[in-house]
Amino acid sequence: MASLRPTVLRSLPRLASASRVGASATRMTPARLTATATVGMRGYKSKHSPQPLRDVMTGEIIGLPDIDSSLVKITTTTTPKTRPPSSKLIFGHTFTDHMLTIPWSSATGWGTPEIKPYAPLELDPSSTVFHYAFTLFEGMKAYRQEDGTVRLFRPDKNMARMNRSAQRIALPTFNGDELTELIKKLVVLDSEWIPKEKGFSLYIRPTLIGTQNALGVGPSSDALLFVICSPVGPYYASGFKPVQLLATTKFVRAAPGGTGGYKLGANYAPGVVPQKEAAKEGYSQNLWLLGDEHALTEVGTMNLFVAFKQPDGTVELVTPPLDDVVLPGVTRDSVLELAKAHARGETTIPGLPQKLKVSERKLVMADLVNAEKDKTLLEVFGTGTAAIISPVDKIGYEGRDIAIPTGSDGLGDISRAMLDQIVGIQTGEIEHEWSVIANEPNA
Structure with missing residues (x-):
């Protein structure tokens, strides 16, 4: 598996480009990442949380943080799962060791991305996703070559469609390039889960849900974007059947x-x-x-x-x-x-x-x-x-x-x-x- 190395980045603030999918010219993503040692696991932790963009004269908030891949916190599992034989895989039934989560709030914008061990989500029973179907998703795949190269297929199209879906149900949009970078990190971390046999791949499921803890039909004040991955075999395992x-x-x-x-x-x-x-x-x-x-x-x-x-x-x-x-x-x-x-x-x-x-x-x-x-x-x-x-x-x-x-x-x-x-x-x-x-x- 390819190693994930901490990268020291310049601590200059940068503006999210409006030309990127789902990005706003008024959103700011400060970039500073340092490595921290964690007992029993490897972790990379950002020094700063995403900060709003403020007017230099008045200090007034004029833009909320977008997704910033450089701020990702990575915590690797201490209890890796046993990977099943490729021949036993059933589509969407087996999941890798890690997942990606990014919270969002209408008050603070996109929060710190986290890649962490795969685990259940903790949601309030009143969350809008359960009552009013504030949920959307994408389907992507990653492929691994013999030399270890991991490839994604047209991720920009998935990001654009995901933002379009989010707009339709009043969920937050985001910088698609930054989410793609985070998905790359997740997939590379779990790349050993991609079967080596021909026709196999890693199915990637980015999902965005409304998590406001209150009933009532209206835009959700809170949301959660998460990504999980599942190793999958050929759709037609025994040959094509019309x-x-x-x-x-x-x-x-x-x-x-x-x-x-x-x-x-x-x-x-x-x-x-x-x-x-x-x-x-x-x-x-x-x-x-x-x-x-x-x-x-x-x-x-x-x-x-x-x-x-x-x-x-x-x-x-x-x-x-x-x-x-x-x-x-x-x-x-x-x-x-x-x-x-x-x-x-x-x-x-x-x-x-x-x-x-x-x-x-x-x-x-x-x-x-x-x-x-x-x-x-x-x-x-x-x-x-x-x-x-x-x-x-x-x-x-x-x-x-x-x-x-x-x-x-x-x-x-x-x-x-x-x-x-x-x-x-x-x-x-x-x-x-x-x-x-x-x-x-x-x-």
Whole structure:
């Protein structure tokens, strides 16, 4: 495991840049870090807590502290857990030795970040998270190469989306670059938890909750940002198995003007009963439809892609537009950007059609029904952090099944090419700016 070395930083105050995600030009983050010895453990402790920005003439507070990664206090566990064999991992059931916590108050701003042993949270029963669903989260992954390099995949996108979700439910925003630095420290500290086997990774769950100890619907005066990590294996451990979807008109995942385009905890529990009903009918997930035209939006908790063959031989890869009913997925954006670059001839991705058109446009069920009849329906797949690519081979709609082609390995040509390209970038096998190194190799 890479060692964490204390760094002596200049003690000059600095202003958080307004150009950074979630940062405010009036927030100040003093930086001074010194090492302190702790009996039985290693610890790094800041000399100063975050301080508000004051007017130099009047002393009046004009800005509250943002997250400052240089002030992090790190306390390592004295009782490390026994890591289970990789073959025994179940998604989201095993957690690493440490976690990150950062408190926030409307009176004092963001507090001191702490990386400390994984432990239960202590919350008052009146906390707003329990009563009014003041909660949002992100899903990210870290990957480790043979030389010890640890990589994150497009963390800036997760930070931007997390801030956007926070704004939607009146929780505090933050400097995304600073939280990314803290996540790097946490992941490197627990890097031995990242399985070495191919296809395994460390799932990272940043979460922000309202913790005001009082009932009443309104902005929460207090909040807690925390990050936990879980080692995970391949989503399809025994090979790709296409999923079957039930196109549902009985339930609606999201409506215009609502919160479907944000990664809020409140969006997920209502989808459990529809999924259970789909399972009773022999389907894996729901295909969420909207409106009288039965417009396609998402599949389960994933974004949706459909490939059609055009009369001139061009293959069109289509995904529904975001509007405000579709979550802006990081994997969705990655597929779009890679496919567009291939279509423009800027790069060549093996397996993708030479003549490729990429569209973000409205799709309705009649499009799929007609394409099946015309034999121009080539592929349907979902995209998300957990599975990356999830192929579909059947959609139940109005009493019958729409059959969708898949290859012998369960994937279509486009979904296979996209999976290989994204995994290659995530693991560092393909050099790309989206792959962000969290540590120095063999450090």
